[in-house]
Amino acid sequence: MRLATRSATQILTPQRGGFLRAGPWPFTHSLSWSAGCGLGRTYCGRYCYAQYLPNWVFSRAEGEDWGEAVIVKENAAALLGDELARAGAAGRRSMRIFMSTVSDPWQPVERKLRLTRQCLEVFVRYPDIDLLLLQTRSPTVLDDADRIAALPSAWLGMTLETDRGDLDYGPTAGAIRQRLTAIEALVAAGVRVQVAVAPCLPHSEGFADLLLASGAQRFVVDTFSAGDGSDGARTAKSPLARQAGFDWRDEGPARRLYEHLHSAGAAVGWSAGGFAGIPPGRLL
Ligand code: SF4
Numbered sequence: 001m002r003l004a005t006r007s008a009t010q011i012l013t014p015q016r017g018g019f020l021r022a023g024p025w026p027f028t029h030s031l032s033w034s035a036g037c038g039l040g041r042t043y044c045g046r047y048c049y050a051q052y053l054p055n056w057v058f059s060r061a062e063g064e065d066w067g068e069a070v071i072v073k074e075n076a077a078a079l080l081g082d083e084l085a086r087a088g089a090a091g092r093r094s095m096r097i098f099m100s101t102v103s104d105p106w107q108p109v110e111r112k113l114r115l116t117r118q119c120l121e122v123f124v125r126y127p128d129i130d131l132l133l134l135q136t137r138s139p140t141v142l143d144d145a146d147r148i149a150a151l152p153s154a155w156l157g158m159t160l161e162t163d164r165g166d167l168d169y170g171p172t173a174g175a176i177r178q179r180l181t182a183i184e185a186l187v188a189a190g191v192r193v194q195v196a197v198a199p200c201l202p203h204s205e206g207f208a209d210l211l212l213a214s215g216a217q218r219f220v221v222d223t224f225s226a227g228d229g230s231d232g233a234r235t236a237k238s239p240l241a242r243q244a245g246f247d248w249r250d251e252g253p254a255r256r257l258y259e260h261l262h263s264a265g266a267a268v269g270w271s272a273g274g275f276a277g278i279p280p281g282r283l284l
Contacts, residue, residue, distance in 0.1 A: 002061070003072070007074060008073035008076070009079075011076050019275070020276060023276025025277060025279055025280060028096045031098070032055070033072055033076035033116070036066070037102070037104055037107055038067070039104050040065075047235055050066075070109055072113060074115075076118065092128045094130060106138035110140060111143070117147065120148065121147070123153070127152050129153045130281050136158060139182040141156065142182055146189060148189075148191050154191070156186055158183050159179075159198055161201040162176065162202060163176060183215065183216055184215055187215035192218075193215070193216040193218075194220060195218075196219075196222065196275070199224045199227055200257060207257060218278065219261050219266055222270070223271070226271040227271050235248060
């Protein structure tokens with residue numbers, strides 16, 4: 001995989017519409033320190049919608065496929081410090097940041113560069129932002145469990161699409177069992193955890209009970225059609241649609257999982273409304 005660095009001029013991207021705004025408590029900004037994602041060659045890379053977005057399309061070298069390169073903003077933490085300072089106390093109190101929508105904060109190169117860790121160290125200086133949702137598939141997040149637990153605004157979103165262990169996520173994305181173990185460890189460390197079954201993949205009958213036993217405080221259930229930002233059109237042209245071996249348009253299993261969690265009394269949301277469903281800190 002090619003690793004390139006560049007100096008950027010902005011790190012927080014204002015959200016004016018779309019997926020992150022479509023809920024009762026919308027996000028105001030997204031934050032990603034890379035174009036491209038080092039988990040792009042694992043199972044999720046087969047359907048990842050980020051490979052169709054300008055952030056990657058205009059950053060890659062000619063002929064490069066998703067997962068073959070990561071171009072990082074080496075000055076991410078410095079920019080973040082500047083932008084949070086410039087926002088002022090009133091601006092920060094309304095900030096709801098999703099990190100990251102187009103890459104994974106704990107993708108493999110994080111262990112080398114520690115850009116997410118540097119950003120967390122900036123966030124420590126600004127405890128007044130309303131929400132920081134850190135979304136990952138990687139058990140490497142445990143390297144920073146204590147730092148996340150120290151942030152009053154932070155929620156950790158762990159993606160767990162299924163309980164089936166036979167899908168080839170590869171060691172870097174974290175096998176399902178490793179991710180479940182990470183959720184339990186994060187909860188034990190005092191981190192607020194939201195599990196994102198996004199997109200919901202074929203799973204066993206016991207998946208809902210496994211989720212309920214994980215200790216996570218919230219859940220989001222999503223599907224390919226509801227969650228790819230194009231009513232399934234992006235997924236239809238993805239490699240997954242040709243190789244899935246299951247009906248990815250069938251929302252029945254996801255609906256039943258949602259109902260199971262809901263009827264058990266869990267805090268659970270559906271798709272975009274679920275992601276943008278964490279109430280402001282003052283209401284929690
Ligand atoms: S971890 Fe997320 S951003 Fe990275 S390839 Fe998978 S779905 Fe895409």
